[in-house]
Amino acid sequence: MGTHEHPTTTTPDAALRERATAVVDSHADDLVAIYQDLHAHPELGFTEHRTSSFLADELVRLGFDVVRGIGGTGVLARLDNGDGPTVMYRADMDANAVEEANDLPYRSTVRVTREDGTESPVGHMCGHDAHVTWMVGLARTLVETKDAWRGTVLLVGQPAEELIQGAQAMVDDGLHDQPLMQTPDHYVALHTAPVPVGTVACVPGTLMAGTDQIDVLIHGVGGHGSMPHVTKDPVLMAATAVVELQSVVSRRISPQATAVLTVGSIQAGADNNVIPDRALLKVNLRWFDAAVREQLVAGLRAVCDGVARTAGMSEDALPEYTFKGGSTPLVNDDVQTPRLTGVLKEVLGEDKVITQMPPVTGSEDAHLLMGPHADEIAFTYLNVGVADPVLCEQAWARGELVPYGMHSPQYLVHLPAIAVGAKVAVAAVLELLGRP
Template identity: 40%
Template sequence: MSPLKQSPSGSTISNLVKNHPLDLGEYEDQYKHFHSNPELSLQEKETSSTIASHKSLSAYKVQTSIGGYGVVGVLTNGDGPTILLRADMDALPVKEKTGLDYASEVTVKDEEGGTVPVMHACGHDMHVACLLGAAAWLASEDVRKKWAGTLVVLFQPNEERGKGARAMVEDGLYDKIPEPDVVLAQHVMPMRAGKVAVKAGTMIASADSFKITVYGRGGHGSMPQLCIDPVVLAANIVIRLQGIVAREVDPQETAVVTVGSLHAGQSDNIISDEAVLLVDVRTQKEETRQRVLKAIKRIVEKITDIHQECEASNCEKPPTFERTRQFPLTVNDSDVTQKVSAAFANHFGDTFDPAPPTANASEDMSDLATAIKKPYCYWLIGGIDGEKWDKAEKEGRIAEDIPVNHSALFAPVIEPTLKTGIETLCVAALAYLAGQQDS
C-alpha cells in the first residue's frame, strides 16, 4: 500500500478546479434522468447499468454487481495514495409532489408485493450525478497530469436500509479493488445551495429500527372481558417510550425515539390478536445508544409498569423484537477532516461551514472504511434554492417552508447544487492525491 504523500496546496487545488471547468450540461441532464427513473433499495438494476456504461467512467476499470447492484470504477494514475469516493443510488417509496417537469411517476412492486410510488426524496440522484461528474473531471487529460495515485469511485446500493455498504464489503469488495487509504462521501441536505459543511467527530447519528410485536387474545369487540386487547398494551408502550428521552437520557445528550407506525386489526368491532409497532431510535453517542436500546427492551418486556399490566392481563406470549435497520455512527476522522476542511475553506470561502451541528440523519458509508480500519470523512452540501432559503430564513419559516430529506417535496435545485457537489468531491480527492503542484 502506498503511503499518503504530500498533497497540493489549497490554493493550487482551487486554481486547478477553476482553470479547468467541467461542462455541466450533460450532468444536469443525467441528474434529471435519475430523478425521473428512481429505483428502490435492492432494485437498482437500471441505475447501476446506466452508471457502469456512462462515458464518465471510460478511463476506469469498472466492475458491477458487487453486494447487489454496486458499481466501482478504479483509475490508477501513478504512484500515490488510494482514495475512495462514494455515492449512494437508491430511492424511496414516496409519491412525488414537487411539480417538476422531470418529477417521478414511477410505481413498482415492493418486497411484500404491493404497488408503491418511488421517488428520489433523499437526493441520491444528485449524489450519483455529482460523482459521475467528478470521475470525468479527475480523469480528464489535463487534470490527470496534476495528480498521482489511485482513484476509486463507488456507487452504492441499498443505503436507505443501512445494508448496502456492508453488503459490498462482504461480497469481496476489497478483493476486487485496492484498499483505499481514505474514504470520502457527501450528502445533499436542506441547507442553502452552495453551502458546504463538515467537522471532525460525530457528523451524523446512529439509527436503530425495530418491529416490535405484542400479543393478546382476539375476539368480539362487544366482549372485551373475554379478550386481551393488544391495542391497549401497545398504547401504553408508546406512552412509556416517550419517557426514555425525557427521564433516562442526559439532557446534554441527544436522542430521539419515534414510534412511526402502530398497527392492529382490520375492523372496528374485532379485538386483534396482536399489535405491531415500528420504532426508530436516533442517538449521537454510543453510550446513549446502548442506554436507550436497553430501556426500550426493558419497557416492552414488562420490567417496568407495562410488565405488571401485561401480567395482569394474562398475556400468554412474550413480545418479539425484529431489527429492521441499523446504521452506525458517522464519526469523521480528525486528521482527514482537517485536511479536507482546509481545502474546502480555501476553495469555497464564506460558503464553507467548519462547525455544523450534528445531524440526526443516519448513514452506512462508514462501514466501507471501518471494515478495513481506515479513516473517513463525510460532509454535507446544501440543495435549497438561495432565494427560497433567504426568504424563509428572514421570515422565520424554515421549518414550515423548506422541505427536508424524505419529504415528497424534496428535490435539490440543480444549480448550484450540482456544481458544488462535483467540486467538493474533486477538491477533497485532490487534497490527498499527490502530483505536480503547478496549476
C-alpha cells in the first residue's frame, strides 16, 4: 500500500496571524522612528503631555473614539467592530528620573525642574517608549485587519506607572464611568525585559510583588553647625533610621516570607554649617502577603518614631508618613495566560516562550486599571525581551543574568524589538477577539 502525502493546511487563525505579522512588518520602519522620537522626548509621571497627545492624535487618525485627560494625562480609546469579546490593552507612558548613558543619536538629554524645585534628568530607562510604540503598531494592525475579527478593543495610555499612582488615578477619575468604557472580557499588558529580543515570558499565577511608596518627613530643631548640642539634628535621625530600618526585614519578618524595604532617597539641608529642621526619607516596600505588608509598615513607623523620641522630639513632632502610591501583587489569569502561550509559540517559536519562573519583587499597577471589576476580567501581563542577543551572550559569559538592569542608565531597547513587541501585542489581542 502506497503512502499518501497530505497537504498541510493553514487554519484561519494562523492565516490571520501571518497577515497581521506582515502588516506590522510593513510599518516597522515608521514604528522605529516613532520609538526614537519618544525616546528622545521622555516625560515623568503625570507630565506626559507630549506623549499622550501624540498617542491620542494617532488613535483618532486611525478611527478610534478617544477620551483624553483621564487621571491627568491618561488616554482611553475604543474601536467597535461588531459583536464579540471586549479586549483591553494598556501601555504606560512615563519615564524615569535617570540620566541616560547610552551613546545614541536619539539619546535623551532632557532635564526638568521637579515640584520640589530640584533639577532632574529624564530618560526612558524602563522601555515605556517602546510600550507606546507597540500600542501604535497594534492599533494600525487592528484597523488594517478589521474584516477578519469581531469585537471591541479598548486601548489605555496610562500615566505615572513609575510612581505606582497612574492606574489608580485613572480609576479615581472615572475611567469606568466613561461612556466609551465597558467592562472588558480580556485584558493584556506588555512590558520590556532585558533579555534577548524574540523571547517572551507568559507565566500564569502570581508574577510580581505588591508595593508601597512612602515619604517619611522627620522633624528636628535646626541651628548652627558649630553648636549641635542646642539642636535636634534630623540628618542624624535620618541616618540612624536608615541603618535601623535594615533590621525590619531581618528581625521582624519570617525568613520564609518575601519582604524588601529600600530607602531610595535622603533629602536634608543645603549648607555645610547649618543643621536643618527636617529631613525626608523616600521609602519603598515590596511584599506578596498583606500581613507582611502590615509588619513592614509597623516596623517603619516603630523605627522612625523611636529614633525621633530618642533624639528628644515631642509626641506632636514625630515623623509624618505620606503613602503616595501602592499596588497589590500582580497575578496572571490561570486560563487566559496558557491560551496565549500557544499562540505566542506559533509566532515566536516553541523555545522562545517562557512559561515558568518564580515571582519577582518588581511591581506594577497595570492590574489596578480593572478597578471594581477585577473579578470579572481575565488579565495577562507579558514580559517581552528587548536586549541585543549578542549583549546577552556577553553578559552570560561574565556570569551575569542580564546585560543591564531596569532603570539603569544603560537600559536599552534593541531596535528589532520594536517590531517583535508589536507582533506579540497583535497576536495576543487577535487571539482574544472574535471572528466573523
